[in-house]
Amino acid sequence: MIGRLSLVALGLVTALPAAAQTGAAAVEVPVLSRAVARGQLLGQDDFASEPRTPAQARNALPVGDAVGKETTRLLPAGTVVRANDVIAPRLVRRGEPVTITIRSAGLAIATGGRALASAGAGEMVRVVNLSTNRTLDAVVEGPDAVRVTAP
Known part of the structure; x- marks a missing residue:
């Protein structure tokens, strides 16, 4: 066998x-x-x-x-x-341009920036404001759009 x-x-x-x-x-x-x-x-x-x-x-x-x-x-x-x-899908990608918006008391200000990392909706991401060259912490709101909270 x-x-x-x-x-x-x-x-x-x-x-x-x-x-x-x-x-x-x-x-x-x-x-x-x-x-x-x-x-x-x-x-x-x-x-x-x-x-x-x-x-x-x-x-x-x-x-x-x-x-x-x-x-x-x-x-x-x-x-x-x-x-x-x-x-979660990345709405903001590292190195790509983003629109940085700050809203306070009915006033909204938007400026251009660049993402320092990739992130999805509702996630925190660091961005550089292109006009002041300052680094900010922001929340991803949509494709290539982030929001900074008012101090």
């Missing part, structure tokens, strides 16, 4: 699915259907469902939670997306 080890050594056994190798039941999990570059937004059509072992499926992000998020790194096709693979 030829054992499994002998068959593997002879190259007669092909790779078994991971679930069959570990004896664990396969779990349907959302995976990327295509490679996604760093900084791209995920859409509903970027996902497919594939069987994976429970260990591989651990901490998998549901499709609904991942759609609309921006990737933090290159994610190859077949990757199980986890929370640390995505972030």
Whole structure:
């Protein structure tokens, strides 16, 4: 009788699915259907469902939670997306121009600036006021728009 080890050594056994190798039941999990570059937004059509072992499926992000998020790194096709693979979309990017607005008692003043970091909606970001060359802490309000609170 030829054992499994002998068959593997002879190259007669092909790779078994991971679930069959570990004896664990396969779990349907959302995976990327295509490679996604760093900084791209995920859409509903970027996902497919594939069987994976429970260990591989651990901490998998549901499709609904991942759609609309921006990737933090290159994610190859077949990757199980986890929370640390995505972030809120960056509305302000490092080195790009921004509009700095300050509002106080019905008065709004806007000026040009440059972002010193990337940030998403509602996040704090440091910006440089281009007219005074001062560094300010601001809150991201929208695409290329930040708000500084009045002292």
